[in-house]
Amino acid sequence: MSRKENKKQVAAIKGTKDILPREARKWQQVETVIEATCERYGYREIRTPIFEATELFQKGTGETSDIVMKEMYSFLDKGGRSLTLRPEYTPSIVRAIIEHRLYLQPQPMRYYYIGPMFRYDKPQKGRYRQFHQLDIEVFGEKDAAVDAEIVEMASGLLSQLKVKGTDILVNSVGCRKCRPGYHKELRRQAELARDSLCSDCQRKISTNPLRIFDCKEESCREISQGFPKITDFLCQECDEHFKIFCSYLDLYGLKFKVEPRLVRGLDYYTKTTFEIVSTALGAQDAILGGGRYDDMIKDFGGPDVCGIGFALGVERLLSLIPEEKEPENIVYLVCLGEEAKKEGMLLAQYFHKKNIECLLEYKSRNLSNQMSRANKIGAAWVLIIGEDEIKKKRFQLKNMASGEQEEVTPEEALHIIRGNI
RNA sequence: GUGAGCGUAGCUCAACAGGUUAGAGCACCGGAUUGUGGAUCCGGAGGUUGGGGGUUCGAAACCCCUCGUUCACCCCA
Incomplete structure (x- = not known):
């Protein structure tokens, strides 16, 4: 195989991208905040398979929606089943609720999940073929207070993540009657x-x-x-629901715009719909969007249990959050010679067991060189291991920020490092 | 699916109007400095100019196709 063919073969698929360590760190930080927020509001994580029967989305998302008509990654497996990589999460949860009779649990039930979704769409700003959503859903509560609480939680999440310049748009799309x-x-x-x-x-x-x-x-x-x-x-029921919903948003002190033309592209929405948008996102300005879908569980043959939720685009959210550099707290072991390397391996083992992030230099380089490497990876501490140190069982511990250095035992080093972290 | 712009080193970009061996900064590796990092200086490596075809004495540049990418439409997170 030529180099060119090889190069072509290893490229990431169109509309997908690698999340490299630097960015992955940001994902972890954001995911931690999201999960903590959801748990605080009583949501529990629910994980379902990444692919489902194609039929689930045809029925749930809707035959006439763009998602089903032209954006699904569908394929036949070796058993001849038509499967689809989930383009959205709600139908999967609804399926799980009916399948496991989760509606028998005390209502309302609250679920959340963060994971990849797949849509065969032309990639552009804020739109990828594999992308990630936070999905939250509440089942079994008709009260408009829950509609308002969801918006309040979403809004609070965004401000906790320091996302600014967003607008809350709300609407009611009515029900099957009106x-x-x-x-x-x-x-x-x-x-x-x-x-x-x-x-x-x-x-x-x-x-x-x-x-x-x-x-x-x-x-x-x-x-x-x-x-x-x-x-x-709107019929009387929908009209009242919407008015109460809006009054509760006022109660929370949330500024919002009633946007009568706000329509979600999914077929299943009833009554409340909402979006939180940011002009900083470009043409795809929705950070999150959702609404109520009171008929879906019933339509799937389950009991008459209502539902409401939203999906948040994680990539879009991340693009609005400035990168914060976290200081590294690595201890870097500099070893001078073969004996020092062995000593370093044991010291690294010691530090790892004590929950300290620690790296060892394997190549035998001169001290200057190793110091330079420690500096490059952003080590907070350097422990120098040379002939004298091995004899004395005492090592030079250097604080890279201050430049201060002292001779210590491993136990003393541990104490100092912990005290400063 | 439709339209427009862009593809040159890991990254950001050069290369008169088609003309020697495609350059620079940053990053990387080595040395100055074989027990002390960041700065400086010197050196090194890194490219079939996304791929294929065509025009030409000659193509990174012009034309066609293709792939990728960006933005917009459609739609959505």
């Missing part, structure tokens, strides 16, 4: 204005009339302002 009436009326009015709309919007009349509100053409914007809003068409 939504069809609205769609019909919106289509009717858009049809009347068809000739004045751009070609893009003309197409949206039949595909997704709500998207006309998003058009960037000035003329379309003006026209769409006269169109009816979903919030004017």
Whole structure:
């Protein structure tokens, strides 16, 4: 095999990327904050397989959604089953809840998970074919207080992570009783204005009339302002739910915008939908989005248990968080000669057992060189092991930041290092 | 799926308007300095210019195809 072929073969798949150690550290930090926040609100982790029966998403995510129609990684396994790498998490949780009768547990049940999702979409800023989501779901609670609590938690999480300049957008998309009436009326009015709309919007009349509100053409914007809003068409139950939801957001002191054109692209949403957006993200401005889906469990043949949740794009979130350098606390063992190396191996073993991060230089280099390496990896301490030190069983411990150095036993070194960490 | 821009060393970028052996900074390795790091100086390694084809006496540059990437549309996290 030629070098070129080899080079081509090892490249990461389009739309995927490696998370290298420097960035992985940031992921760990963010994941730790996310997990702690979720647990504090009573959420528990639930892990499901990364692939499922294709049918699960066709039924759950919706046959007419873009995700199912053109973005799924589906394939046949060797047993001829049609499987799909999950494009989103909600259907998997719903499946698990029904399969394990989790609805028999005290309600509401709260679950969270962070993991990779897969969508065959053209990559661009904030959009990858393998990406990660935090997914949180609450089941079995109709009260709009839980809708508000979820938004409050999401908002709190973002401020804890020092994400600034975000907006909370909320809407209600109604239910199966009131939504069809609205769609019909919106289509009717858009049809009347068809000739004045751009070609893009003309197409949206039949595909997704709500998207006309998003058009960037000035003329379309003006026209769409006269169109009816979903919030004017809600049935009494949905209308009350939405008003109470908004009043609870006020109670929390959260600033939000009612965005009647906010529509989630997934078919299953009912009543509350929301997004938190940031203009710093570019065209894909949603950090997280979600809503209520009161019919899904029932539609899957389970009991009539309602659900609500959101998905947060981890890559998008990370792109908004500045990198913070954490100081390394490594002890670097400098060894002068073969005997010193053996002594160093034993000392490294000693420090590792005492929970100290410690590295040993294997190559026999001169002291200057080894010091230079210690400096490069950002070691906080250097322990010098030479002939004299081995004889005395006392070693030179150097604080790399201050440059101070003293002769100590391993036990004393441990004490000093711990005292300064 | 549609459209536009960009692919030169690990990274950031040079190379008049097509003309010797494709350069520099940072990073890396070695030395100055065989018991003391960061600074400085000297040296080294690293490239079939994403890949393939074409035009030309001559291509990193021009044309075509392809792959990748970026941004936007569609849609979404």
